[in-house]
Amino acid sequence: MNNLTINDTICALATPNGVGAIGMIRLSGSNSFNITSKIFSKNLLSAKTHTAHFGTIKNEGELIDEVLVNVFEQGKSFTGEESVEISCHGSSYILQKVLTLLLENGCRLANPGEFTQRAFLNGKMDLSQAEAVADLIASQSNSAHHIAMKQMRGGFSSELKDLREKLIHFASLVELELDFAEEDVEFADRTELNDLVNNVLEYIRKLAKSFELGNAIKNGVPVAIVGQPNAGKSTLLNALLNEERAIVSDIAGTTRDTIEERIIIEGIDFRFVDTAGLRETEDYIEKLGVERALKQVDESAVYLYLFDASKLTLDEIKKDLEQFPSDISQIIVANKTDLLDEKSLKVLKDSGLEMVYISAKHKDSLDDLKERLLKTIDADQLNSDDVIVSNARHYDALIKTISALEKTKHGLETGITADFIAMDIRQAMYELGTITGDISTDDLLGNIFSKFCIGK
Amino acid sequence: MNNLTINDTICALATPNGVGAIGMIRLSGSNSFNITSKIFSKNLLSAKTHTAHFGTIKNEGELIDEVLVNVFEQGKSFTGEESVEISCHGSSYILQKVLTLLLENGCRLANPGEFTQRAFLNGKMDLSQAEAVADLIASQSNSAHHIAMKQMRGGFSSELKDLREKLIHFASLVELELDFAEEDVEFADRTELNDLVNNVLEYIRKLAKSFELGNAIKNGVPVAIVGQPNAGKSTLLNALLNEERAIVSDIAGTTRDTIEERIIIEGIDFRFVDTAGLRETEDYIEKLGVERALKQVDESAVYLYLFDASKLTLDEIKKDLEQFPSDISQIIVANKTDLLDEKSLKVLKDSGLEMVYISAKHKDSLDDLKERLLKTIDADQLNSDDVIVSNARHYDALIKTISALEKTKHGLETGITADFIAMDIRQAMYELGTITGDISTDDLLGNIFSKFCIGK
Numbered sequence A, B: 001m002n003n004l005t006i007n008d009t010i011c012a013l014a015t016p017n018g019v020g021a022i023g024m025i026r027l028s029g030s031n032s033f034n035i036t037s038k039i040f041s042k043n044l045l046s047a048k049t050h051t052a053h054f055g056t057i058k059n060e061g062e063l064i065d066e067v068l069v070n071v072f073e074q075g076k077s078f079t080g081e082e083s084v085e086i087s088c089h090g091s092s093y094i095l096q097k098v099l100t101l102l103l104e105n106g107c108r109l110a111n112p113g114e115f116t117q118r119a120f121l122n123g124k125m126d127l128s129q130a131e132a133v134a135d136l137i138a139s140q141s142n143s144a145h146h147i148a149m150k151q152m153r154g155g156f157s158s159e160l161k162d163l164r165e166k167l168i169h170f171a172s173l174v175e176l177e178l179d180f181a182e183e184d185v186e187f188a189d190r191t192e193l194n195d196l197v198n199n200v201l202e203y204i205r206k207l208a209k210s211f212e213l214g215n216a217i218k219n220g221v222p223v224a225i226v227g228q229p230n231a232g233k234s235t236l237l238n239a240l241l242n243e244e245r246a247i248v249s250d251i252a253g254t255t256r257d258t259i260e261e262r263i264i265i266e267g268i269d270f271r272f273v274d275t276a277g278l279r280e281t282e283d284y285i286e287k288l289g290v291e292r293a294l295k296q297v298d299e300s301a302v303y304l305y306l307f308d309a310s311k312l313t314l315d316e317i318k319k320d321l322e323q324f325p326s327d328i329s330q331i332i333v334a335n336k337t338d339l340l341d342e343k344s345l346k347v348l349k350d351s352g353l354e355m356v357y358i359s360a361k362h363k364d365s366l367d368d369l370k371e372r373l374l375k376t377i378d379a380d381q382l383n384s385d386d387v388i389v390s391n392a393r394h395y396d397a398l399i400k401t402i403s404a405l406e407k408t409k410h411g412l413e414t415g416i417t418a419d420f421i422a423m424d425i426r427q428a429m430y431e432l433g434t435i436t437g438d439i440s441t442d443d444l445l446g447n448i449f450s451k452f453c454i455g456k
Helices: A033-039 A092-104 A114-121 A126-140 A142-152 A155-179 A190-219 A233-250 A284-288 A290-298 A315-322 A342-349 A366-376 A378-382 A392-414 A416-435 A442-449 B030-037 B092-104 B114-121 B127-138 B142-152 B155-179 B192-221 B233-250 B283-290 B290-298 B314-324 B342-349 B366-376 B379-383 B392-413 B416-436 B442-449
Strands: A009-014 A022-028 A049-060 A062-072 A085-089 A221-226 A260-265 A268-274 A304-310 A328-335 A355-357 B012-013 B022-026 B051-059 B064-074 B083-089 B220-226 B260-265 B268-274 B302-309 B331-335 B355-357
Touching: A009 A092, A009 A114, A009 B283, A022 A033, A022 A092, A022 A114, A022 B022, A033 A049, A033 A062, A033 A085, A033 A092, A049 A092, A062 A092, A062 B064, A062 B142, A085 A092, A085 A142, A085 B127, A092 A290, A092 B142, A114 A126, A114 A442, A126 A142, A126 A155, A126 A392, A126 A416, A126 A442, A126 B083, A142 A155, A142 A190, A142 A268, A142 A378, A142 B064, A155 A190, A155 A416, A190 A378, A190 A392, A221 A233, A221 A290, A221 A366, A221 A392, A233 A260, A233 A304, A233 A328, A233 A366, A260 A366, A268 A328, A304 A315, A304 A366, A304 B314, A315 A328, A328 A366, A342 A355, A355 A366, A392 A416, B012 B092, B012 B114, B022 B030, B022 B092, B022 B114, B030 B051, B030 B064, B030 B083, B030 B092, B051 B092, B064 B092, B083 B092, B114 B127, B114 B442, B127 B142, B127 B155, B127 B392, B127 B416, B127 B442, B142 B155, B142 B192, B142 B268, B142 B379, B155 B192, B155 B416, B192 B268, B192 B392, B220 B233, B220 B290, B220 B366, B233 B260, B233 B302, B233 B366, B260 B366, B302 B314, B314 B331, B331 B366, B355 B366, B392 B416
Parallel strands: A221 A268, A221 A304, A304 A328, A328 A355, B220 B268, B220 B302, B302 B331, B331 B355
Antiparallel strands: A009 A022, A022 A085, A049 A062, A049 B051, A062 A085, A260 A268, B012 B022, B022 B083, B051 B064, B064 B083, B260 B268
C-alpha cells in the first residue's frame, strides 16, 4: 500500500459530461474542507459531516456560480477521506471554471478511478468490491446489475474469505508436518488432506465455471441468427424486439445503429446478429452464405438456425447444419409452423433433431425460444444465491488457483514431500489473494483503476 | 398563478444522461420526504433540512443501489418546496430503476423546466431570473456566463423595477389629472411629463440596443471570412485557433465537425465560417465565389475581407468589396504584409480604406485583428456595470414598451387627453411586466419552460 499517493487532495467531475440541470464536482483528501473554503462563500472547516451548504463560488470577486456543497468527515465518506461534493449548475463552462479554481487552490485532478482506488487503499472495500463499482456503473441489464451489486456489497469477498480459511487450515496441517520433518512423522492425515483439497477444488471450479454466465451477462450473449433467405430472420428479430422493446428502449445508451439488435430477456442482454445481405445470390451454397454465417457463428456463444418449415426438406436442413461447428450452442428453430400440415410436422418431430417450433409472423411459441436461449447460458444460476464471477481478472486468478491446487493434489497422490505441497498451497492462496487485493502491486492497481473513468 | 399544478410531487434526472460516477435524481413537492422514505432504508420524515443520508434503495427486497440522499425543507430549497436529491451510482440502469420506483410510489415525472417554473411560481425568483437559469446552463463563454449570472442574480430585475417605478410616478401624475378631468385642470406639468418620458425612453432604448451585444454573446458572433483563393483564409483561421485552442478545447460540447470554427476571444464566442470550396474554378468573378460568399456574409454579423497584399491591386480590392452589402460590419484585412515592400504598403495606406495589416503565416498583428473584431460588437459594454439584454423575448417586450412610450410622447406633444395618455402608459407598464412575470399567462409560461430540459 503506497501511502504517498493518498496524501494530496484530488478533484474531478463526478457526473457525466454534457448539459444538465446539475453537475457535481467531488473532492477527496485531507485538504478538501480547506481548499473548498477558499473559493466558497462559507467556511467549512467546522461544518458538521453530512450537511449541505448553499452559497456562492467566486473568483477574484467575479461570481462563478451559486452552488450546494456537501461535506463528509474523514472516515465517513466513500473514499474514507475528508470529502466534499459541489453541486453546480450543469454548465460545462461553470464546471470547468470551478475545477480550475480548485486546481489553483491546491487540488490535483484525480486520475481515472482514483476515488475508488482510495476507497480500496483506505480499507473501505476490497479490490473485487472496487472493481464492482465500475461494473455497477456500466451495468445495463437487470442481471448485470444484480451481479455487480452483489459483488460490490461483498458477496464474492466473503466466499473468498471462506476459501482462504480452508486453505489456511490445510496449510497449517501440512506445515505442522514440516516442523517435524526431521522426525518423519505424518501429522496431517493424507486422506483428510485429499478430501479438503478436493472440496476446495470443486468449489473453485464451480466459481470459475460461473464465469461463463457472468461474462455473458456482463458483456451480453452474442447470438448469431443463420438460415436461408426467407427463413424469417428479420420477422423473428422484429417479433422478439416488439415484445421487449419497452424494456430495451428505456435504457439509455443502447446503441441501435449497428447491425446488432440487443434484446433483454429476463434481465439477460442477448445481442442478436442477423446475417443480413445474404439474399441476393443464386447458388444454394452461396445462398446460405456459409462463409459469413460461419464467421458470425464462430464469434457467438449461441447460434439460432432458422428454417422455413413449410419449404425445407429434412435433408436440406441436415446439409445446412453440417456447416456449423459443434462446439457452439445450437438452437434449431422451425419457423412458419402455421403453414405446416400434421404430417410434415411429424416428419420433423421424428427426425431426432431437437427443435423449437414457432411462427415468427404470428408470434407463436416465442416463449419456448426464449426459454431455450436462457438455457444455453444456464441462467437458472442467477436465481440461486451462488456467487457468479463476471470479471476476467478474477476468472484468470481462479484458473491459476485451480492449477496450483491440482499440483497440490498431484503431490499428495504421488507422496511428494510436505515442503513442496506447502509451496503449492501458498501459490493457491497467493492467487486468491490477488482477487481481493490482499496481494496487490502498483502495476496491478494501476492496470485496474486506469480502466475507470475520471471522477469514479 | 395556477396552484393546481404545484400540488403534486415531481421527480426527474438532474444530471446529464450518460455514464458517470454519480447521477442525481431530484424530487420537489410536499410528498418528497414521504415518497423517498418508502424506497429508502431510512425514514426521512423527521430529517433536518440540509442533511445528507447514506443508505440503500430497495425494490421488493432487491437491492437497487447504495445512495446518498439530501433533504431540503419547504421554503429552504431551490423550488421553495420540500425537496430531495438522490445521488446514485451513475448507471442508466440504476437511475431508470429509481425513477420508476419513485413513479410507482406517487411521484410524477417532471415536465421540462418544471423545477425552475415552480421556483418562479413559489416566488423564489422572477421570470427573467428563471429564464437566466437556462441561459446559465447553456453558457459556454465567459461573457455569456457573465450576462446569465447577472440576470439570474436579479440585476435585470432591479433595473426593471426602477423603470416601473418611474412609470408609476408618471402614471400617478397623469391619473391625478384624470380624477379632476371635469375641472379641466392640468396638475401634471407637461414639461415635467415630457422630460420623464424622454428619460425612460432613452433608458429603455439603451437596454434594447444592448440586445445586439447580448444576442451576439449568447449565440456567438457569426463571422464570414471571404476573399480570393490563396488569400490565406485557412492560415488565418489556424493561426487564430492555435492561439486560442487551449481555451476552446477546454470547454466540453464544442462542436468541431462543422465548417464553423468557434474561437473565443476575450470571452466572446466568434463563429468563423470559411468560404471553403471556392478554389477550383477559373473565371475571376467565379473564383471569388460571389454568390456563396454573399450568402454567408448576409447571414453574418461581421465579415472579414482577406486579401493577399503582395498580389492584389487596389482596383481589384475595390472591385471585390463592391460585391458586399454595406449594412454588415466590415473588416478589411491585408494579409502577407511580410512579402510587401514599403512602397506597396504606402499605396494601401493611402487608399482611404480602413484596413488591418497582418501576416497570418507569421502570426503578426493578430491582436489588431482581434481588437477590431471586438469593436464590431461594442464589447466594451461588457466591462461596465450596465445590464445587457440577451433574451429575445425580453428584447421583444422592450421594443413594445418603446412603441407605447413613443405613443405617450406623441400624445403629450399633440395635447391628447389624459385618459389616452394613461392608456399608453399602462400598455408600457404591461409590456415591462411580462419580462419579470408580474404579468404572465399559462401560455407564456408554457412557452418559456417547455424550452428547458427535463430536470431543470
